[in-house]
Amino acid sequence: MKITDIKTLLIDRYLFVQVYTDAGITGLGESGAWGYLEASAGAVETFKRYLIGQDPLRMEHHWQYLYRWSAFRGAAIMGALSAIDIALWDIMGKHFGVPCYQLMGGKTRDKARVYYHVFGETKEELIQGCIDAKAKGFTAVGHLTPFLDEDPSLPFFKTHVDKMEDAIDTVRRYREAVGKEVDLCVEIHRRLTPAEAIVLARGIEQYHPFFYEDPILPDHFDSMALVAQHINIPIATGERIHTIYEFEMLLKRGAVQYIRPDVCLAGGLTHCKKIAAVAEAHNVGVVPHNPLSPVSTAACIQLAACIPNFALQEYPLGENEPPKSEIVKSALKCENGFIIIPDAPGIGVELAEDAQEKWPYKPRTVKTRLHLDGSVIDQ
Template sequence: MEITEIETLLADKLLFVRVHTDEGIVGVGESGTWAYLETSAAAVETFAEYLVGKDPRRIEHHWQYMYRRFHFRGAALMGALSAIDLALWDIKGKYHGVPAYELLGGSCRGKARVYATVKGDTTEKLLDRCTAAADAGFTAVGHLSPFLDESRDEPYFESHVEMIRTASDRVRQFRETVGDDVDLCIEIHRRLDPHEAVTLAREIEQYHPMFYEDPVRPDNIDAMAKVARKTELPIATGERLHTIHEFEMLLDRDAADYVRPDICMVGGLSQAKKIAGIAEANYVGVVPHNPLGPISTAACLQLAACIPNFAIQEFPYRPERDAAPGEDLVVDPPTHRDGFIEIPDEPGLGVELDIDEVADRPFEGREFKTRLHEDGSVIDQ
């Protein structure tokens, strides 16, 4: 069997990759490069120069060849490599007639717990959407920011005490709204410096979030470790990391209780399984990052099936829409029930693109804009 063509498909705010073979088996993957998808698509075309004519079943060899051929790394390249890797696992599963997880050690579970994505630019919207998620059967809500999801056009300023007290009070309201039957996955979006993150963490410990996600920027792993040492809250991080080596350094410093590999960014299933193994050796849970499309969700389910330390999975279902983005771009998208998604037993990744729908969906991309402080400097949101 040989690869005959590698196709990139930009639709909505997503990048899909299809790998074609001479036996008619087609694999599909997705890139997690988020706002740089056109760049990632160009990287896929570069990798295609090597892959066309090769046997798609030699996944690890191809991964190493593409990663190590040139001397530079980065998110756009890793998103491209991840999409290709997922497509190759899809092909291999279809070739053998089994789900990808069967080729990665078999299943540890039959369904994966998921949390709904809750966003809002007011406290009231967040509370209403927490309630809606619970009513829809979710036992956890995430992407839940105590700083709101305000417009990036609006300059930001709060005094220190106002920032801490307002954010802490929102977490109190989240907990009171959903009670103890729903876990809170508190998302800080790298918004704070370490001393601020520690102060807020101590304020909200009493509300027992399941985890405290990305309190500081990930560039300095020691800064994340500093926060972890000074709070009792479980730290979750890793969505911006690209390699197994970065995750090893993160865990070597006891900087996380949950790792958040993005399967469409860290090198696909090949590397996500290795990251899960590093985490397992450190008694750390895995919470796959999944703000993307339905191929990402399907790939995360394959990972959830075959690792023992899976904890919960991000699911981009939005309560106010009663839908996840891009779910109409696939045939039979993954669906939730009572806070879980059943692990599919179809061959490969278990989901197929609806090519007609993808062709009819224009690519939108993301606006190049970040938020500024009242004084004109850049802040993270």
């Protein structure tokens, strides 16, 4: 079997990659470099010059070749490499007539527990979102901020004491709203300094969040380790890093208790299986990052299905509503807070034929929030 063509498809807010073969099998993947999808599509075009004519079943070799042929790294390139890797696994599964996880060690579970996204502009909406998720049968909620996702055009200002006390009280209200039947995955979106992160973690410890995600900018692993050493709730991080080398640096510092590799960014299934194994050696759980389309969810579930240290799967809103429900032919089934591991060959989902026509590309606006003093802040 040989690769005959590779196409990139920008649809709605997503970048998909289709790999075609002379056997008539097509593989589907997605890039996780969501801020730079045009750049990631450009990297796929560069990789295509090597891949045409190659045997699609040699994914580890192609991964190594594409990662190591030139000097450059980063999210746009790794998103492209990940999308291609997922598409090659999809081809491999279809070629052998089995799901990808069957070729990666077989099932370690029959279903994968998920956390549901909660969005809202007010605290009342966020609390109601937690209650609604519980009513729908979810046992964990996430993307759950103790701050508000306020309009980024509004300048931010709060005193330290107000920022901390308000956030602690908000987590208390989330816990009171759902009781002990729902886990809270608290998402800080990199908003705090290490000193603030320690104060807030100590304040919310009594509400037992499942994890405390990206309390600070994740770029400096020693800083994340410093926070981890001073708090008693588990840190989740890793959605912005790409390789086993970076994850090992994070893990050996004791900076993380749940790693968050993005299958569409951290090297696809080939590499994320290895990242999970590195975490396994540190007794650390895996919570695959997944803010993208049902194609990303399907790739994450192939990983969740075959690793022993899977902990929880991010499950974004709207998989069963347009545009997502119209981008794929059929999304994976989620019942009572668990995604059923699919039996279909490959990754288990296909793009709808009219997806691109129906859902044209929506480029993202380059926008971030500013402090009252005019400086850039994270939200």
